[in-house]
Amino acid sequence: MRIALRNITKRFGATLALENISLEVSDGELVALVGPSGCGKTTLLRLVAGFEAPDFGDILFDGRSVLKVPPERRGVGLVFQHYALFPHMTVFENVAYGLKFTRSSVKVEDRVHELLELVGLTGLERRMPSELSAGQQQRVALARALAPHPKVLLLDEPLSALDAKLRERLRLEIKKIQRALKITTLYVTHDQEEALAVADRIAVMSAAHIEQIGTPFEVYSLPATEFVARFIGRGNLLTGRVVRREGNKVTLSLGESMFQAHCGTQLEPGQWVTALIRPEKIRLNQPAENTLRGKIIGIEFAGDTLWLYVHAAGITVVVKSGVLDLREGDQVQLGFSASDLFLVPSGRTPPPTPSPRE
Ligand SMILES: Nc1ncnc2c1ncn2[C@@H]1O[C@H](COP(=O)(O)OP(=O)(O)OP(=O)(O)O)[C@@H](O)[C@H]1O
Ligand SMILES: [Mg+2]
Known part of the structure; x- marks a missing residue:
């Protein structure tokens, strides 16, 4: 039916x-x-x-x-x-x-x-x-x-x-x-x-x-x-601003850091965007297109994995990690590729508010 x-x-x-x-x-x-x-x-x-x-x-x-x-x-x-x-x-x-x-x-x-x-x-x-x-x-x-x-x-x-x-x-x-x-x-x-x-x-x-x-x-x-x-899955939403665009690759500024992301839609320099990075896409302490330094502020044990809460770039980033010998207070580098950073269409949600720096 x-x-x-x-x-x-x-x-x-x-x-x-x-x-x-x-x-x-x-x-x-x-x-x-x-x-x-x-x-x-x-x-x-x-x-x-x-x-x-x-x-x-x-x-x-x-x-x-x-x-x-x-x-x-x-x-x-x-x-x-x-x-x-x-x-x-x-x-x-x-x-x-x-x-x-x-x-x-x-x-x-x-x-x-x-x-x-x-x-x-x-x-x-x-x-x-x-x-x-x-x-x-x-x-x-x-x-x-x-x-x-x-x-x-x-x-x-x-x-x-x-x-x-x-x-x-x-x-x-x-x-x-x-x-x-x-x-x-x-x-x-x-x-x-x-x-x-x-x-x-x-x-x-x-x-x-x-x-x-x-x-x-x-x-x-x-x-x-x-x-x-x-609502769906655990995720990290980073709000940034488009710095430049070359083909389908954009450079975003997020606070002090710069990120590369892929995008299919029309984006102009100066525009605010929200980018999604899933916890399982983040690699710890490995070379990557995008990196972010941070400090582990919380750890949840989940059998074969750990859920890490990492304070980085002014927000708490959730990371799913297979590395088990980590402690609260450890300094880590978070890495992820441009293709794993998904730009979220603004949809019905209001545009992100500019940071106080502006
Ligand atoms: N018989 C009713 N009389 C008045 N308001 C109602 C009635 N049934 C539902 N509502 C209202 O309609 C809205 C939607 O309710 P609904 O029960 O469909 O939600 P739901 O998504 O099933 O929520 P939940 O996850 O809590 O079960 C709510 O604001 C609810 O208060
Ligand atoms: Mg219901």
Whole structure:
């Protein structure tokens, strides 16, 4: 099933929850909606499910408007953050409940067993929800949502009530099931790492609008706006000024330092730009096109790597390092190539304020 949202606007009284949102989801695609609290993710899902109607715009399933179709006839399966299983029903009954509204000729029992196998809960049919772990409860919720063969699956922060390890495992399982069933899916999360891991494409939302829609690679490596650069992944944003330009190479001044960067867009000397450098692109104490001296002011141990916080050029630069014998207070040289410095389009964000030196 293809889903298309066309110029959707939704208000709640004075609150603008969604502003002129357009989004297309292909058949079988998993699109993750990410963004900070209150940006409109749940509202968007509720509109697709039919629990709310937009003030403006249209929602189409396979090219047909569904605005007049009630929720129970949209063929949509839902899973929410709080599993909302029926506490007085067994696992079997909970999943069978999902079949209540279908007139399918398949025997309920066969379908329930099939679903429990799909989500890895075979054998737990007679348990009550209170006798299940949080992760198992969420699998039951998924099985119940999938029971009537929905054409669209809507997941609203399905894993956010679970601990980190379980979240990682279940997100892979959800993706596997989604792939196997080829079911068109909207997956809401405020966890950008989860979105990068599961999504075919990610829609990054901020304050009622979509900042960028792209593959995980695109939103991570080619952020369309400063907001996306900040929200997706860890990154360092350096504000500098264009000194000169030769072909696709620009020289930027950042405080006392000069940097080389590649750029595809038109930039003129004097213009302020924001450049993104990802922590894993920075090399320590090695020759590089761009270098910056600094002092380690913090270290986080992460198994095979260290996250370093380096005070350099008046800001704190985050560095991912494979070198483990480093200490707070060490002087280091940060190096990175021109091609790893990505100039972030200013987008909706206001232009950076000139430094007090000006
Ligand atoms: N029924 C409602 N009545 C009034 N305002 C609402 C209603 N539902 C949502 N809102 C407002 O609309 C905006 C978007 O809310 P929404 O629940 O879609 O955000 P969200 O992105 O899902 O946030 P979160 O990550 O916290 O779940 C918020 O400002 C919210 O307060
Ligand atoms: Mg929400």
